[in-house]
Every structure is written in structure tokens, then in C-alpha cells.
Amino acid sequence: MHIEIDEIAKTFGRTAALQPVSLSIPSGALVALLGPSGSGKTTLLRILGGLEFPESGRVLFDGHDATGLTVQERRAGFVFQNYALFRHMTVFENIAYGLKARPRALRPEKEEIARRVTKLLELIRLPEIGGRYPAQLSGGQRQRVALARALAIEPRMLLLDEPFGALDAKVRKELRHGLREIHDTTGLTTIFVTHDQEEAMELADLVVVMSMGRIEQVGRPADLRARPASAFVREFLTA
Amino acid sequence: MFDAAHLAPPRPARRFRAATEEPAALRRGLIGLVFVLLAVLLFAPLVTVFGEALSQGAGAALTALAEPEAHAAIRLTLLVTALSVPLTAVFGLAAGWAIARFDFPGKAVLITLIDLPFSVSPVVAGLCLVLLFGANTTLGDWLVGQGMPVVFALPGIVLATVFVTFPFVAREILPVMVEQGRAEEEAALTLGASGWRMFFTVTLPNIRWALLYGVLLATARAMGEFGAVAVVSGKIRGVTATVPIAIEMLYNEYLTVAAFSLAALLASLALVTLALKTALEWRHADALSANRRA
Numbered sequence: 001m002h003i004e005i006d007e008i009a010k011t012f013g014r015t016a017a018l019q020p021v022s023l024s025i026p027s028g029a030l031v032a033l034l035g036p037s038g039s040g041k042t043t044l045l046r047i048l049g050g051l052e053f054p055e056s057g058r059v060l061f062d063g064h065d066a067t068g069l070t071v072q073e074r075r076a077g078f079v080f081q082n083y084a085l086f087r088h089m090t091v092f093e094n095i096a097y098g099l100k101a102r103p104r105a106l107r108p109e110k111e112e113i114a115r116r117v118t119k120l121l122e123l124i125r126l127p128e129i130g131g132r133y134p135a136q137l138s139g140g141q142r143q144r145v146a147l148a149r150a151l152a153i154e155p156r157m158l159l160l161d162e163p164f165g166a167l168d169a170k171v172r173k174e175l176r177h178g179l180r181e182i183h184d185t186t187g188l189t190t191i192f193v194t195h196d197q198e199e200a201m202e203l204a205d206l207v208v209v210m211s212m213g214r215i216e217q218v219g220r221p222a223d224l225r226a227r228p229a230s231a232f233v234r235e236f237l238t239a
Numbered sequence: 240m241f242d243a244a245h246l247a248p249p250r251p252a253r254r255f256r257a258a259t260e261e262p263a264a265l266r267r268g269l270i271g272l273v274f275v276l277l278a279v280l281l282f283a284p285l286v287t288v289f290g291e292a293l294s295q296g297a298g299a300a301l302t303a304l305a306e307p308e309a310h311a312a313i314r315l316t317l318l319v320t321a322l323s324v325p326l327t328a329v330f331g332l333a334a335g336w337a338i339a340r341f342d343f344p345g346k347a348v349l350i351t352l353i354d355l356p357f358s359v360s361p362v363v364a365g366l367c368l369v370l371l372f373g374a375n376t377t378l379g380d381w382l383v384g385q386g387m388p389v390v391f392a393l394p395g396i397v398l399a400t401v402f403v404t405f406p407f408v409a410r411e412i413l414p415v416m417v418e419q420g421r422a423e424e425e426a427a428l429t430l431g432a433s434g435w436r437m438f439f440t441v442t443l444p445n446i447r448w449a450l451l452y453g454v455l456l457a458t459a460r461a462m463g464e465f466g467a468v469a470v471v472s473g474k475i476r477g478v479t480a481t482v483p484i485a486i487e488m489l490y491n492e493y494l495t496v497a498a499f500s501l502a503a504l505l506a507s508l509a510l511v512t513l514a515l516k517t518a519l520e521w522r523h524a525d526a527l528s529a530n531r532r533a
């Protein structure tokens with residue numbers, strides 16, 4: 001799905017989390033929102049997901065105004081920073097949650113839900129863990145379960161807030177490839193937040209560099225390296 | 240060959256005392272004092288209550304409980320508890336939710352207000368209800384005209400009980416809700432759940448033990464409340480006398496066995512809640528403490 005962000009602004013009290021920002025994300029792209037702490041990455045992602053609403057500006061999905069759509073109507077697969085798995089539910093129940101929450105007419109049969117959950121567990125390469133609780137999983141496993149849970153609702157896009165933030169270096173590398181693979185097999189427009197420039201450059205088709213609520217530059221990794229638009233971008237990419 | 244030095248007994252290591260560690264004698268003294276106090280203040284009265292109740296045999300005690308007046312008091316107390324505890328739970332949930340999830344002007348005031356019933360004397364609370372709803376006020380007049388008297392009737396007793404028990408639920412769930420944050424709830428919403436579905440499948444299960452704990456505390460208090468209820472109920476024998484009030488009236492009339500039988504019943508109910516509460520603390524300590532790790 002093609003996402004258009006048109007002059008979005010957001011303030012919290014007196015801090016301007018987002019100066020008016022505009023951004024066009026082509027359908028099927030894997031995009032990194034890159035920037036230092038407090039630059040407004042999470043705020044932008046949450047506005048796309050419908051968890052936060054902008055003071056001004058519009059969001060367009062495939063050319064249709066989506067600014068007023070509720071979280072539920074957005075159908076965005078959201079992976080939270082600490083995964084936010086439901087701690088009182090098993091992995092299976094976590095992944096099935098979105099399907100069971102559908103209105104009756106659209107809700108799959110019980111067997112169909114089970115079949116889909118099993119398939120998603122295979123997709124994230126953890127076919128055996130359906131019966132476990134989140135507390136019994138490693139950090140990397142939790143991240144993949146969160147991804148599967150987001151994918152279960154057949155989302156229109158994937159939004160991930162620092163999906164690799166809480167993991168050690170080795171697991172990070174593995175899961176990067178995992179995300180790339182899942183992006184390529186599903187073809188979903190995917191936006192992930194990171195403050196690790198290496199991660200953004202290696203993984204993303206398109207990198208959006210942010211600073212202090214502004215978008216500094218948007219471009220393919222190679223272009224950003226070759227032609228940084230500002231001293232900030234150059235310094236941030238070499239850091 | 241053995242070296243004699245190796246066989247020498249090791250020197251006793253010098254014992255260092257932690258800064259917070261008290262001398263053993265003081266420690267034992269303090270612990271002993273606590274036990275003595277507990278024995279005098281809690282255990283002895285409890286034994287006396289049961290002793291007095293059973294002083295003329297279990298039969299006499301049971302007969303006293305079967306008296307119409309005692310019966311009416313027990314029924315009233317159960318009814319008041321059954322009505323006020325759910326109200327307390329709902330108000331507590333609403334307050335806990337509002338404070339934990341939203342920022343709004345006057346939040347600090349609301350947090351203070353929750354604790355108000357802890358610091359205001361129940362008698363004062365009861366008097367306030369009488370002043371507000373009493374027969375000589377416009378509101379009270381109107382309510383009596385509608386056939387819905389509040390003071391000296393069930394609604395007043397329930398209101399007074401809700402006032403007194405209100406903080407228990409709110410206080411228990413507030414820290415748990417704050418600690419758990421919004422993330423799981425937001426996840427439910429992004430997965431398509433409605434607000435109600437989110438509440439029943441995510442919010443409520445996460446706070447269920449804290450909620451139950453608060454409800455238990457509120458129940459114990461609701462059954463035992465005397466001061467506020469004494470003022471609003473008017474102590475009408477067999478009509479608005481709850482168990483604690485009936486106990487007082489019987490005792491004042493030197494009906495010792497009857498008074499103590501009711502008191503023993505109330506104490507037993509309190510002991511049951513205490514046991515349930517302890518079991519809950521024991522089994523779900525992690526879910527009750529606000530510092531639980533994810």
C-alpha cells in the first residue's frame with residue numbers, strides 16, 4: 001500500500017514532536033525511520049498506526065484520506081518496542097487474538113484460526129512454541145511472536161518500533177534477515193524505527209533521516225552516503 | 240610430611256555487622272514486644288469473643304443467631320455488602336483507569352480525594368450524608384416524596400459503606416495499572432479489538448488479582464463498618480440495624496451471649512477474608528506487587 005504523509009504536525013504540551021513533515025512511501029517498500037532519541041520517529045509511526053492523532057496535516061493510504069480512521073480501521077500490523085505481548089495468554093492465543101477480535105461475519109472458523117496460527121509459527125521458524133507464555137521466551141523469540149501476531153490480521157502495512165532494540169548483536173543480525181525475508185514474502189509496505197544507522201543502511205530500501213521533529217533527508221542508502229543533504233546527515237551516518 | 244602450621248585450627252573470622260543490623264538482644268526484644276502486643280490486642284480479644292459466645296454452650300449461641308432481630312441484621316449486612324462492594328469495585332476501576340491512563344487537569348486532586356475516606360472519620364462521613372439527604376433538606380424531602388428515602392434506610396447505609404470502602408479497590412489496582420502501562424492495551428486495539436473487548440480480554444485479566452485483593456479488603460470493611468452506618472441508619476431495630484450495630488445494641492442491653500454470638504460470626508467472616516487474602520498474597524505475590532518484571 002502506498003502511504004502519503006502530508007504536512008503532519010504534532011505537539012505534546014509545548015514540545016513540537018513533529019514540525020510539519022511530508023513523506024511519500026511507495027507501495028511494498030521497506031523503510032527505515034532513522035534518527036537520534038527524541039527526533040519524533042515513534043510519534044510518526046504511531047500517527048500512521050492511528051494510536052496518535054496529528055494537530056494538522058493528512059495521511060493518505062493508496063490516495064484515500066485515512067487521517068480520521070480509527071486504530072482498528074487502519075489495519076496496521078504494529079510491533080511495539082517491548083513487543084507488548086499479552087502476558088496472560090499463550091503464544092498461540094497471542095497470535096490468534098486479532099482473528100478472534102473480528103466481527104462475527106468476518107471471523108474465521110476455529111479450525112481455520114488454528115491453521116493460520118500454525119502457518120505463522122512456521123513463517124517465524126518457531127513451530128513448537130505455541131503453548132508457551134511470553135515470559136518463557138527469549139527476547140528474539142518474543143520479537144518474532146510479536147511479528148506473527150501483527151501479521152495474523154492480514155495488515156495493510158507493517159509498523160515496527162525499534163524491533164531490534166532490546167536484543168544482543170548476534171540475534172539482531174539474524175532477525176534483520178528474518179524481517180527482510182518476511183517483507184519479501186508478504187510484499188507489505190514496512191516501516192521500522194531505529195537509531196542504529198548501520199541497521200537502517202543494511203536493511204532498508206529507503207532511509208528517512210529525522211532530527212528534532214523534522215525530516216532531514218529521504219533516500220536510498222547508497223544515495224545518502226554519496227550525497228548527504230546536510231552536515232547533520234553526514235555526521236549521523238558516519239557516527 | 241605434615242606441616243604443623245596447616246593443622247592449626249583456623250582463626251575465627253572477625254564478624255562484621257551490617258550498618259542496618261541491630262544487636263541481637265535488641266532484635267529479640269523488639270520481636271518479643273510485637274508478639275506480646277499482638278497477643279494482647281488481637282489474639283486475646285478474639286478468644287474472648289468466641290469464649291463469651293460459647294459460654295452457655297453452642298446451642299445457646301445458635302439460638303441467639305436465629306432470633307428474628309439477629310437474623311434481620313445478618314441479612315441486612317449481607318445485602319449491604321452485596322450492593323456496596325460491586326459499586327466500590329466499579330468506582331475503583333473507573334478512578335484507577337482514569338488516573339493510570341490519562342493526563343488531565345486536577346489529577347493530583349483526584350489522587351488525594353481517593354484517600355479522603357481513610358482520613359475522614361466515618362462518623363463525619365455519615366453526618367455529611369444526613370445533612371445532604373436528611374428529611375429537613377430539599378433533596379431529602381423530594382426523595383421521601385418519591386418513596387425513596389435515603390437516610391434511615393438502605394440507600395443511605397449503602398452510600399455510607401461505599402464511601403468508607405472506596406479507596407480499597409482504587410488503591411490496589413492503581414499501581415498495577417501504572418506499572419503495566421498502555422502497551423498491551425494499544426496492541427489489542429491495533430489488532431482490531433474494540434475498547435470493550437480490550438478491557439475484558441487484556442486490561443481486566445492483567446489486574447484481576449489486584450482487583451480481587453481490593454474487593455476482599457473492601458468486603459471485610461463493608462461487613463464491619465460501624466461509625467458511618469450508625470449515623471445514617473438511625474439504628475432502627477430489625478430494619479436498619481446491621482450486624483455491628485445489632486451487636487452494640489444487644490451488648491448495651493446486657494444480652495451478652497447474643498451480642499457475642501453475632502460478634503463471633505462477624506469475626507469468623509473477617510478471618511475467612513483474611514485467609515483468602517493471605518492465600519492470594521502467597522500465590523500471586525508477583526501480580527500484586529507493582530514492581531513485577533515483564
Ligand SMILES: Nc1ncnc2c1ncn2[C@@H]1O[C@H](COP(=O)(O)OP(=O)(O)OP(=O)(O)O)[C@@H](O)[C@H]1O
Nearest residue numbers: 012015016017036037038039040041042043044195
Ligand atoms: N506522550 C507524550 N507526551 C509528551 N511528550 C511526548 C510524548 N511522546 C513523545 N513526546 C515528545 O516528543 C518528542 C519526540 O518523541 P518520540 O518518542 O517520537 O522520539 P523518538 O524519535 O521515538 O525517540 P527514541 O529514539 O528515544 O524512542 C520527544 O521530545 C518526546 O519527549
Ligand SMILES: [Mg+2]
Nearest residue numbers: 041042043193
Ligand atoms: Mg521511540
